[in-house]
Amino acid sequence: MADQATLRAGMATPLSGQSYSSNGITISEQQSCDKLIVRADFSDAATVAALSQVLGQTPALEANTYSMADDKAVYWLGPDERLVYLHAQTAADTIGSVQAAIPAGKGAVVDVSDYYTVIQLSGQNARDVLSSGTPFDVHPRVFGAGQCAQTRYGSATVLLSALDDDTPTFNVQVRWSFAQYLWTYLARVAGYC
Amino acid sequence: MFIITCPYCGDRDQTEFTCHGEAHIARPLNTESLSDEEWGDYVFFRQNPKGMHRERWVHAHGCRRWFNALRNTVSDEIFATYKVGDARPPLPENPS
Amino acid sequence: MSQSCRLDSGGRIDRSKVLQFTFDGKSYTGFKGDTLASALLANGVKLLGRSFKYHRPRGLIAAGSEEPNALMQLENGAYTEPNTRATCIELYDGLVANSQNRWPSLGFDVGAINSSVARFLPAGFYYKTFMWPASMWMTYEKFIRKAAGLGVSPTEPDPDVYHSRYATCDVLVIGGGPAGLAAATAAAGSDARVMLIDEQSEFGGSTLGAAAVPEVASWVAASTAALAANNNVTLLPRTTVTGYFDYNYLTAVEKVTDHLGPGNGGTAPRQRFWKIRASRVVIAAGSIERPLVFADNDRPGIMLANAVSTYINRFGVLPDQNIVVFTNNDSAYRTAVDAARSGATVTMVDTRAEVSAELTRVLQQHKVKQFTGHAISSVQGTKGVKAVRIMPLSADGKSLQGQAWEINCGIVANSGGWTPSVHMFSQSGGKLQYDNSIEGFVPDPAKAKRINPGFSVGACNGSFATGDCIAEGAQAGRQAVEACGFVASDVAMPELTDALNDTGMGGIAALWLVPTVHPVGEGPAKHFHDFQNDVTAADIHLAAREGYLSVEHLKRYTTTGMATDQGKTSNLNALAIMAEIRGAQIPEVGTTTFRPPFTPLTFGAIGGQESKDLFLQERHTPMHQCHVQNNAVFEDVGDWKRPWYFPHSGEDMHAAVQRETLSVRTDVGMLDASTLGKIDIQGADAAEFLEMIYTNNWKKLAIGNCRYGLMLNEHGMIFDDGVTTRLGEHHYHMTTTSGGAARVLNWLEEWLQTEWPEKQVYCTSVTEQWAVVALNGPKARDLLATLSDIDLSKEAFPFMSMREGQVAGIPARVYRISFTGELAYEINVPARFGRQLWETLQEAGKPFNLCHYGTEAMHVLRAEKGFIIVGQDTDGTVTPADMDMDWIVSKTKPDFLGKRSFLRSDTARDDRQQLVGLLTTDPTVVLMEGAHIVQEIKDAPPMTTIGRVTSSYMSPNLERSFALGMLKNGLARKGETVQLSLMNGDAVEALVTDPVFIDKEGVRVRG
């Protein structure tokens, strides 16, 4: 049987962590982190309190926002759905405690660590590159740091999040199978902007 | 190309959504006791009006929530969007 | 050839930058700042093309995008583009243009014979002649296309790249003339995002072609500079708004590098397609001058008055020394003055009997001879105007009588008035109203579409004077930006002192059809209103006589307004002539609805970057690179790239698939099954939910066990299938077909959210979370045992169950399920380990003769077992009973989706098409999928179809061909022989069999 070190060596991301820079933009696949989908009744104060305890933060309660504390980030995906970034390979350790925070049978916690990868766009042209594929308005007045949105980019469903307004920086989360398509798209339009 | 107000996410481009036809069609209970005609009405027949239409949309590329919209099929003006289970908004006084 | 018509000075051209170009193979020079049209005119080239139907010689009419005649085949080879308007092509060095619709040459055109047989080519000619018999249409069509062709499409792939993008703004201003500049200036200044779009290379609109007025010129320059300096303003010159769609969604094409010439744009895209969402739109699109409809008004040299002014003022080109100006309104007096100032001998022919004394005085000052109450009765010259004859016009405008004069001239500058460019307002859904004072349709603000809030200002709103345009623009810009919640800026007004230039159109007295001495259609001359589609006033009379009275009928019958220029110069004239015939008011005849695009655009621009490898979204599994290294040939399944087969060197597809298929049944094979749809289902009501979704029972499924399920829609038809496993008390793992994953998840969610919101069920797609390797074959267990800590014995790990453990040291869920009928394991590991798992299995499998197999072998293997593929063996009209799958339909459940539909008479009848196996009498014949099973073979169709082949392969395991098919009453016909009719006319005989061809008892799969 393989040990943990061998396992780690075998780990892959869809884009092998590649990076691309051209005028005014850097595009790079981020290091992978574990992720959980949490389905629960976020209008229930007790549930939110219990989840806050486990996640170390009040999970984002407003639509189109994310919350962040310590090593975790919580993205609003829908009224009863959040996505938790664990910023480490800790899904296995965390999943039980999150489950325990939700009343039995009245929600779900699903490990989706490998379902998605994250591509980061940074630089003065980042908004133009984003607007080349999505009708979603990424102007800082309507989409500033701390906000996130599920939308589409080209033909892929993505989760956009705004990280920094001064040096425009965005994360684009995409399903593993669409990663190569999205990468090609981003790198192509970066040359046109 | 519409702008549709998702009751959860706000204004978004139409391409994030999919329309699933007429809203407020409840699946009959006790299906076995329905006549073929009654069952056929439920499965096959829809209003398809020229004018105000209540229809079901899903925010497919967004929050994945289903909701209803009140749309004028002639002008494509959407007068309201509302959550499943919410009271039906009244018809507008000036529909076009 | 020197530029004989170029003036020594003046214009917005750079005489120090000489550019070479060729037209119809002949070399010319022009200057930077020229259009192809102005450069040709500078060289005295007036004959530019042949007309569409009659092949009449044609030249320039306009100076802008409304040009109907001067269509060019631009450039050669892969870069060639047909039907480009010479007036919209900025000249660049080395430009190559050719005229269109002529053969063998522009000067001598064989097709011009159409012109001499014109009486046989009236409106509706094509419809009348080629309508019947229908079977001849294919023959006629080739002839028509050849004769009436415009330019030629390129045959090579497009070497250019294109970019498309979205943009959101608060205020979008269409048109960069005085009104648009004022609107943008008013809207800009605070934080509002403003976009200003204009189709020309510079902003300024109509002022660019007008005689220089320093105050206006400096106002334009200052406004443009201020807007350019504002970070919240996007200025897009060389950009045309092509479409105005609902909710203020507009599309525009920016010509990024076209003006540099092909291949000179570096890495920049050739064109950029903008998809813009604007809170408010200010339309400042200007207006288009319309021609007077007079005898032989299509001769080269007969131009719109403002075009002549533009060529003089903007391009420094005086197209002829002798110019006749022919008008029914004041605006053309500017042209007379422009031409006279440039040294031409000018004659003014005004159809109006009364003209203001001031205008007459101005003409006298410039030594322009003036005829009032006169009209042109005929034109001399065919390939170019040589002279015109004028005669006094009767008071009612219906006839000419009295002393005729002949005036030598090379150019007739004519103006029938100005038509507001209401295209955008009309596209936005707004309705028009007729304004008698300007003889044109203008937007009716009360009938604008509410979802498209905006304003029409300036000439497109019927306001022609520069001062009015600026005031209207500023007002609209203010209102627009305030509606978005921003503060408006003040707009400075230029001093307007030049009355002639700033008063707009002046008093117009409509004269829609200039008479000749003959009644319309009877003399030798033609009165054209639609130049590009070659439609004349006589055609409108004919349409009226034949009853095509409404504008929509008129349009389709005569094709007026239906060419690539969309009738920009012709629509109102056509309407008005019809109104006169009917004795009706113009609004009663109606106006056509304008539809996108405003001007033609390239498919390249619309597609943008989403072409070639970005045309479709390719999806890859985590093992994709392994497959590439293993020489896989890929197949598109949904958006997925799946290995179709893995050819060894020297193998063709057939050999590879036969080898792979045999190998799985003799040794062991592995398939990348990661594409299977996977849905995690949790919640207290999950089991109850599955009971409704699937046809069979789920409540009693033990934790750790798997079950195959069929999903039906409410019609009772098979919709998807897959294996679902119970992972915990309230936890299931559902699999779907690869192509059906999204559809199934939507289906589940729609029921949950709209019908059963009270149910505690949570569905999450986990398709990409798991990399899946399907290990199939008699040696699957032995191979897996070398890598896994899971007890694989038959007793500990039976068929249709799932075990968790390690495979190759990777945490895995292993499902003992089979799509081949062989002993099989589907190994699921987190995607990050997919490649490692694949490569480890590949090495460990060598002693077991492990092969890779692709989707084609998978299809053969499953068909040998009679396993259906939803979407291949079913088509949305197939019930479980039709598939002989009654065993999976619960008889005890009170309800499930689709159940009630089984009782419908059509689904309950027993002579429906049903799944059968088919074995051809000749074992080497592989039936074509889709082939019809017929009641009886006849010499030719039609034959009564009683079924069809849905899957058909050659099987190395059966050592013969075999097929699955749907056959009427098929379940009862096993053992019978049926006939199939093939596309090539052959008839084939086949035996109807059970659809399971291998291991009917299912021994292997349970082994």
Ligand SMILES: [Zn+2]
């Ligand atoms: Zn939403």
